[in-house]
Amino acid sequence: MDQTFNIFSATKNKGVAKVNTVTKTKSRKKISAADLAFRICNGLFMVIFVVVTLYPVLNTLAISLNDGTDALRGGIYLVPRVFTMKNYQTVLAKDNLITGAFITVARTLIGTLLALVSNAILAFIVSRKNFIFAKQVSLFWVVTMYVNGGLIPTFLLFKSLGLTNSFAVYVIPGMLSAFNMLVIRTYMRGIPDSLEESAQLDGAGYTTIFLKIISPLCKPVYATVALFVAVGQWNSWFDAMLYNRMASQYTTLQYELMKLLSSVSNQSSSAEAMKNSGEGSVTPTSVRAAATIVTMLPIICIYPFLQKYFVTGLTLGGVKE
Numbered sequence: 658m659d660q661t662f663n664i665f666s667a668t669k670n671k672g673v674a675k676v677n678t679v680t681k682t683k684s685r686k687k688i689s690a691a692d693l694a695f696r697i698c699n700g701l702f703m704v705i706f707v708v709v710t711l712y713p714v715l716n717t718l719a720i721s722l723n724d725g726t727d728a729l730r731g732g733i734y735l736v737p738r739v740f741t742m743k744n745y746q747t748v749l750a751k752d753n754l755i756t757g758a759f760i761t762v763a764r765t766l767i768g769t770l771l772a773l774v775s776n777a778i779l780a781f782i783v784s785r786k787n788f789i790f791a792k793q794v795s796l797f798w799v800v801t802m803y804v805n806g807g808l809i810p811t812f813l814l815f816k817s818l819g820l821t822n823s824f825a826v827y828v829i830p831g832m833l834s835a836f837n838m839l840v841i842r843t844y845m846r847g848i849p850d851s852l853e854e855s856a857q858l859d860g861a862g863y864t865t866i867f868l869k870i871i872s873p874l875c876k877p878v879y880a881t882v883a884l885f886v887a888v889g890q891w892n893s894w895f896d897a898m899l900y901n902r903m904a905s906q907y908t909t910l911q912y913e914l915m916k917l918l919s920s921v922s923n924q925s926s927s928a929e930a931m932k933n934s935g936e937g938s939v940t941p942t943s944v945r946a947a948a949t950i951v952t953m954l955p956i957i958c959i960y961p962f963l964q965k966y967f968v969t970g971l972t973l974g975g976v977k978e
Contacts, residue, residue: 714953721745721947725940744947747939751917753908761910764827765890772886773879775832780841781867786850795842798835808899815900822904826896831889837882844878845871888956914948 715735720728721744723737732738748754783791805811812821820826848871856866872879894911901907918941 717946717949720943721950723943724938725943726938728943729940743939744943745951747944748914748917748947748951751913753905754910754913756906757908757910757913760824760827760907761891764824764893764909765887768828768831768890769883769887771828771832772834772837773883776834776837776882777841777872777875777879778867779833780838780845781863781871783838784842784845785863795839798833798838802835812899821900822907823901824907826900827890827893827907827909831886834886837885840882841875841878844875848874884960887959891956892952911952914952918945918948 712735716733719733719735719737722740722742723733724739724741725744727739782788783794785791806814815821815826815830820829852870852874853866856870861869892911894909894915897907897909897912898915
């Protein structure tokens with residue numbers, strides 16, 4: 658009996674293996690010449706796209722790690738020819754750089770959180786179908802995207818509100834954004850109304866619906882908007898120059914690096930090379946490359962963790978009832 662069962666099992670396994678082999682053979686035969694050509698072209702395109710995207714970053718990194726005078730000769734691509742850390746030492750030795758880095762990190766975290774919360778609440782209100790002023794409010798915010806009061810009236814307004822020479826000027830004006838609000842609103846409108854209606858039948862209010870139903874479903878678009886706001890806050894330097902120039906305790910990393918690049922660019926390359934000939938030389942080109950790496954490194958480290966939400970958030974309005 659056992660022998661018969663073993664023979665039956667072996668025969669059955671062979672049959673299953675044969676079926677799988679036939680299925681794989683048929684699936685391979687289904688690939689037409691056009692599909693194969695498309696896959697090859699698509700793969701080549703993606704490889705070329707990755708190379709084109711990464712090469713400027715790697716080239717900048719190589720120049721930042723290369724001797725400044727030697728970099729002026731050119732011919733540096735992916736690997737530094739004369740390795741030195743003098744460029745980064747020049748950048749990191751800048752006065753108020755630590756203070757600027759602390760303020761930049763603080764404004765990025767606080768500004769992103771406040772902007773995300775305020776835009777999400779406004780988008781939730783505007784996205785409700787029973788809100789009678791939804792079109793008017795949306796139109797009002799859209800108009801602000803194309804019309805503003807100008808630089809001088811804005812400066813006078815901030816000064817009258819006491820926002821100049823303060824940290825608040827970094828986070829309060831950016832709490833509301835028409836573009837970010839419209840992005841979140843569009844995503845919220847794609848969520849089925851039946852979820853909200855079922856929650857209302859159970860006695861849930863709008864606060865509960867927003868916190869426990871809508872917000873968990875909006876994580877992709879929240880991550881997308883948070884990335885937009887965080888990059889903008891991290892790279893911003895003009896507001897520091899305009900509103901907090903006289904308050905060095907509120908300087909930012911980007912503003913300090915901008916001043917460094919301006920001061921280095923005003924110096925002659927030969928004089929700077931002679932000045933630093935003992936430990937390697939720096940030039941405006943090499944310092945600019947080092948400053949670029951310093952400024953974009955945190956965003957490069959954060960982006961991979963938000964990439965999956967970022968890609969999903971771009972497919973707005975994909976859920977329809």
